[in-house]
Amino acid sequence: MTKNVAVLTSGGDAPGMNACIRAIVLACERAGYKIFGYEHGYNGLLHQEYRLLNNKVVHNLIQRGGTLLHSARCLEFKSEESARLAAANLEKLHIDALLVIGGDGSFRGAAHLGRFWKGQIIGLPGTIDNDISGTDATIGYYTAIETAVDSIDKVRDTADAFERIFLVEVMGRHSGFLGLNAALASASDYVILPELFVSEDKTVKDIVLQLNERREQKRKNISYIIVLTENLWPGGITALAERLTTETRSEVRPVILGHVQRGGSPVSQDRLLAVKLGCYAVSLIAKGSTGVMVGEQNGEAVEVPLEATWTQPKLLEKLSVETLETLMNNRYT
Ligand SMILES: Nc1ncnc2c1ncn2[C@@H]1O[C@H](COP(=O)(O)OP(=O)(O)O)[C@@H](O)[C@H]1O
Numbered sequence: 001m002t003k004n005v006a007v008l009t010s011g012g013d014a015p016g017m018n019a020c021i022r023a024i025v026l027a028c029e030r031a032g033y034k035i036f037g038y039e040h041g042y043n044g045l046l047h048q049e050y051r052l053l054n055n056k057v058v059h060n061l062i063q064r065g066g067t068l069l070h071s072a073r074c075l076e077f078k079s080e081e082s083a084r085l086a087a088a089n090l091e092k093l094h095i096d097a098l099l100v101i102g103g104d105g106s107f108r109g110a111a112h113l114g115r116f117w118k119g120q121i122i123g124l125p126g127t128i129d130n131d132i133s134g135t136d137a138t139i140g141y142y143t144a145i146e147t148a149v150d151s152i153d154k155v156r157d158t159a160d161a162f163e164r165i166f167l168v169e170v171m172g173r174h175s176g177f178l179g180l181n182a183a184l185a186s187a188s189d190y191v192i193l194p195e196l197f198v199s200e201d202k203t204v205k206d207i208v209l210q211l212n213e214r215r216e217q218k219r220k221n222i223s224y225i226i227v228l229t230e231n232l233w234p235g236g237i238t239a240l241a242e243r244l245t246t247e248t249r250s251e252v253r254p255v256i257l258g259h260v261q262r263g264g265s266p267v268s269q270d271r272l273l274a275v276k277l278g279c280y281a282v283s284l285i286a287k288g289s290t291g292v293m294v295g296e297q298n299g300e301a302v303e304v305p306l307e308a309t310w311t312q313p314k315l316l317e318k319l320s321v322e323t324l325e326t327l328m329n330n331r332y333t
C-alpha cells in the first residue's frame with residue numbers, strides 16, 4: 001500500500017546523517033512510498049518547511065558530513081501547543097510515518113509528538129556522543145572518534161617537541177564514550193570521564209602521582225596528554241589547566257577540540273550503520289511499528305521503545321575501561 005513518509009534530522013548533527021537520509025529515500029522509493037524531508041529539525045514541522053525527496057536529490061550524498069535537511073534545536077517544541085501544531089501539519093500532508101534522526105532529546109520530542117499525533121514515529125540514533133541506550137553505537141560516533149584521535153595525534157607532535165603537558169577537551173555532553181575511546185586510540189596518558197569521576201581532588205592527586213612516577217622512570221622531561229570530557233570539570237578546562245600547572249610545576253596547555261568533532265566525511269562504520277538502520281526503519285513502516293527507535297545490538301537490528309533510549313543507563317564497555325586502567329589512569333600504580 002502506498003504511504004507518505006517524512007524524515008527529519010534534529011539536535012546535534014552527526015557525520016552519517018546524510019548517509020541515513022539517502023538509505024531512507026531509496027528504501028522508500030523501492031517500497032513505493034512518497035518521501036518528504038522536513039528541514040531544520042522540529043522547526044520544519046512547526047512551519048511546514050519541507051521538500052520532496054527522491055533518488056536524484058540524494059545522489060552523491062553518502063560521503064558528505066552535516067545534513068542535507070539541516071538540523072536545529074527547537075526549544076518551543078516542548079510545549080503542548082507546538083506538538084498539536086506539528087500534528088496538524090503532518091495531517092495536512094497526509095503523512096503516515098515520521099522518521100526522526102537525532103539524539104535522546106530528539107526522541108523525547110518524538111515521544112511528545114506521539115501523544116498528539118496518531119501516525120507512526122520511528123527514531124534513528126544520530127549523535128557523536130553515543131549516549132543512547134538500546135544500540136551499541138550511534139551514527140556519527142565512529143567518525144568523531146577518528147577526528148578526535150587525528151587532532152590528539154597532532155597535539156602529541158608539539159607536546160613531544162616541547163616536552164609539555166597538554167589537556168585536551170573532547171565532546172560527549174555528559175557521557176564518556178567519545179573521551180574514553182579517543183584517549184585509548186591516541187595513546188593518551190590519562191582520561192577524565194563522567195562515569196569514573198570521583199572528585200576534583202582525587203583526580204588531580206592521581207594525575208600528579210602518575211606523572212611523577214613516569215618522570216621518575218624516564219629520568220627526563222616528558223610530554224603528557226590528558227583527555228577531559230566536556231561539562232565535567234567545575235570552572236572548565238581553564239580552571240583545571242591552572243590547577244595542574246601549579247601542582248605539576250609545569251605549564252599545562254588547554255586545547256578544546258569543539259565542533260570540529262561534529263564535522264567531516266563519515267567513516268565507513270558510520271556509513272554502514274546509517275544505511276542499515278535507514279533501510280530497517282523503512283521496513284518497519286509496513287509492519288506498523290511506532291514509538292520505537294531502531295538500533296544495532298551485536299550485529300542484529302532491534303526495535304526499542306523510545307522511552308528506553310533515555311531512561312535506561314548506557315554503560316561504558318567493560319573491556320575498554322579495564323584497558324584504560326592498565327594503559328592509562330593506573331599505569332604506574
Ligand atoms: N522533553 C522534550 N519534549 C519535547 N521536545 C524535546 C524535548 N527534549 C528535546 N526536544 C526536542 O528535540 C530537540 C533536540 O534535542 P537536543 O537534546 O538538543 O539534541 P539531541 O536530540 O541531539 O539529544 C530539541 O531542540 C527539542 O526540539
Ligand SMILES: O=P(O)(O)OC[C@H]1O[C@](O)(COP(=O)(O)O)[C@@H](O)[C@@H]1O
Binds near residue numbers: 011
Ligand atoms: O552545538 P551545540 O548546540 O553547542 O551543542 C554541543 C553539544 O552537542 C553535541 O556535539 C552533540 O550532542 P547531541 O547529539 O546530544 O545534540 C555534544 O557533544 C555537545 O555537548
